[in-house]
Amino acid sequence: MSLIAEKFSQIEPSQTLAITAAAKNMKDQGVDVASFGAGEPDLDTPDFIKRACIEALEEGKTKYTAATGIPELKEAIREKLLLDNNIDYSTKQISVNCGAKHSCYNAILATCDPGDEVIIPAPYWTSYPEMVRLAGAEPYIVETKKSNNWKLTPEEFENALGGATRMVILNTPGNPTGSVYSKEELEALVEVAASEDVIILSDEIYEKLIYNDKKHVSVASLSQEAKDLTITINGFSKVYAMTGWRLGYTAAPQEIADAISIIQSHTTSNPTTFAQYGAVAALKGDQQIIGDMVDEYDMRRQYMLSRLQEISNIEIVEPDGAFYFLVDTTQIGLGSMNLAEKLLSRFKVAAVPGVAFGHDNSIRFSYATGLDVIKTGMDRFQEFCQLH
Numbered sequence: 001m002s003l004i005a006e007k008f009s010q011i012e013p014s015q016t017l018a019i020t021a022a023a024k025n026m027k028d029q030g031v032d033v034a035s036f037g038a039g040e041p042d043l044d045t046p047d048f049i050k051r052a053c054i055e056a057l058e059e060g061k062t063k064y065t066a067a068t069g070i071p072e073l074k075e076a077i078r079e080k081l082l083l084d085n086n087i088d089y090s091t092k093q094i095s096v097n098c099g100a101k102h103s104c105y106n107a108i109l110a111t112c113d114p115g116d117e118v119i120i121p122a123p124y125w126t127s128y129p130e131m132v133r134l135a136g137a138e139p140y141i142v143e144t145k146k147s148n149n150w151k152l153t154p155e156e157f158e159n160a161l162g163g164a165t166r167m168v169i170l171n172t173p174g175n176p177t178g179s180v181y182s183k184e185e186l187e188a189l190v191e192v193a194a195s196e197d198v199i200i201l202s203d204e205i206y207e208k209l210i211y212n213d214k215k216h217v218s219v220a221s222l223s224q225e226a227k228d229l230t231i232t233i234n235g236f237s238k239v240y241a242m243t244g245w246r247l248g249y250t251a252a253p254q255e256i257a258d259a260i261s262i263i264q265s266h267t268t269s270n271p272t273t274f275a276q277y278g279a280v281a282a283l284k285g286d287q288q289i290i291g292d293m294v295d296e297y298d299m300r301r302q303y304m305l306s307r308l309q310e311i312s313n314i315e316i317v318e319p320d321g322a323f324y325f326l327v328d329t330t331q332i333g334l335g336s337m338n339l340a341e342k343l344l345s346r347f348k349v350a351a352v353p354g355v356a357f358g359h360d361n362s363i364r365f366s367y368a369t370g371l372d373v374i375k376t377g378m379d380r381f382q383e384f385c386q387l388h
């Protein structure tokens, strides 16, 4: 007899966390590992955000809040979505959740029934398919092409549509690819979605980590039709280096927002009260901190790009956003799990196997790590590639 519910039988543990744990284990034993595994900023949360949280604690902001967050934060998010993203939501359509991961899961739970299909372009963020399965629905994976910068085309989207299609998940800038969709590309996808009333989950967590003069475009800003089908998800983890704070948010058509509010009120209740005050400070404070972080990431990105371009038996697409390189290792072969394990055990380089993103012939390097580590790691990776 299994002690585990049937619905969990197909759920995989997060492989991105597994390799990070193995690397940490080696580090704890004194091995100098060049770690590219992390899906989080190496930089610390800015001080003024921490101070706002500490003040809130000292003022006794230690009790429950409304399930979907404090009014000050929802208002700050409303203004942000209007000014930065050109989307006019009311605060009633906004909920603050326990991380953008939680936002995605709430959104899927609120909208998808057993039997529904959710279209997920691969390479995808590792948690999307498992969240869909947890909600009882079915992931429908669509392989995108490297030649199209790993972006879903309207034709691919259209071919994937079926009677059970309920949702499509878009993530721009994307993890693990760093791809950024243009306005025209998104408009074409919205047109396909609207033809069959497919809900669009738009994960915009890397919105501000964007390079090469690319512009982030929010799906819901494109038209009223787009807004009526779109769940906009964003958060604080990546852009403000606040992963441990566990704060993300959702803005959605009213019906969906109401359902999310109900789900959250019976499960987590509000995100941590004093953390929410830090988030208010993050949105209201000087946004130059983001510019400084982006400059730092961009410098690392360019260095890594030049190093990876020197290696002949791998292929890369230059990422325009987020803080990852997805390295295509088709010529090396091995299978990504095997490759990542070899790279870690013999060359002391930690990277995430592409199988975690639904693309087995690749590995992901995060550049949310110091330049010294990147230099050492690239030397070692180059050696590894030369030997394979």
Ligand SMILES: *Cc1c(COP(=O)(O)O)cnc(C)c1O
Pocket: 039, 098, 099, 100, 101, 102, 125, 171, 174, 175, 203, 205, 235, 236, 237, 238, 243, 246, 247, 248
């Ligand atoms: C990191 C990440 C998230 C989740 O971030 P939270 O820490 O839960 O706010 C969501 N989507 C993508 C694509 C991510 O990389």
